[in-house]
Amino acid sequence: MTSLVTLFLYMLGGAALGCIMLLTGIPAAPLLGSILGAGLLSISGQLEVAAWPLGTKTILGIAIGTVIGTGINRETLGELQLLWKPALIITFTLLIAGILVGLLISKLLGVDQTVALLGAAPGGTIGMSLVGAEFGVGAAVAALHAVRLITVLFLIPAIVNFLAPAGSIDVTK
Incomplete structure (x- = not known):
């Protein structure tokens, strides 16, 4: 899998949990959800480590x-x-x-x-x-x-x- 596809999947995972967390009413829920979403995806070992393009x-x-x-x-x-x-x-x-x-x-x-x-x-x-x-x-x-x-x-x-x-x-x- 290319690094851009991997990065996209991480962003998708972060965005998905970030959006779901909006329903909780917790302050900064999108931030918290995106950290948890991308982090859980990373911990799962199903994807390679994210390689961000230089300067991103x-x-x-x-x-x-x-x-x-x-x-x-x-x-x-x-x-x-x-x-x-x-x-x-x-x-x-x-x-x-x-x-x-x-x-x-x-x-x-x-x-x-x-x-x-x-x-x-x-x-x-x-x-x-x-x-x-x-x-x-x-x-x-x-x-x-x-x-x-x-x-x-x-x-x-x-x-x-x-x-x-x-x-x-x-x-x-």
């Missing part, structure tokens, strides 16, 4: 960044005037926690230090996987971030709904 991941990263960037507007900048202090605290706390957790995982569990540090870093799956690829550990870093992302997408909306005061917005809608 970069183009997709740019597209995802553009989608996120279009959500930044004047209202967002206004909110940042109030939220810049919490944003800095959150950022530095996550960075320090990621470094500490990465070092701890490396020392206690024998995981390669580069994999552990990049896997525990508070970045997105695509970004950290690309950084990991530059260090020769992209697949391992992607696996750690995929587990983190799937777990967060499943748990955090339920936790927010549980802990949010009465009358707050329901994040599953």
Whole structure:
């Protein structure tokens, strides 16, 4: 089977589960579903490992960044005037926690230090996987971030709904 056909089948599997997940009402369901769909297909061993054409991941990263960037507007900048202090605290706390957790995982569990540090870093799956690829550990870093992302997408909306005061917005809608 050609690599383009294999890639198409992965995209079909991701798109199928992504569309089905839309019915769940889970936030970011298409993202979660596509990760699970393509991941399960890959784990099944029925297809070869996906070989993306050169530059494809970069183009997709740019597209995802553009989608996120279009959500930044004047209202967002206004909110940042109030939220810049919490944003800095959150950022530095996550960075320090990621470094500490990465070092701890490396020392206690024998995981390669580069994999552990990049896997525990508070970045997105695509970004950290690309950084990991530059260090020769992209697949391992992607696996750690995929587990983190799937777990967060499943748990955090339920936790927010549980802990949010009465009358707050329901994040599953």
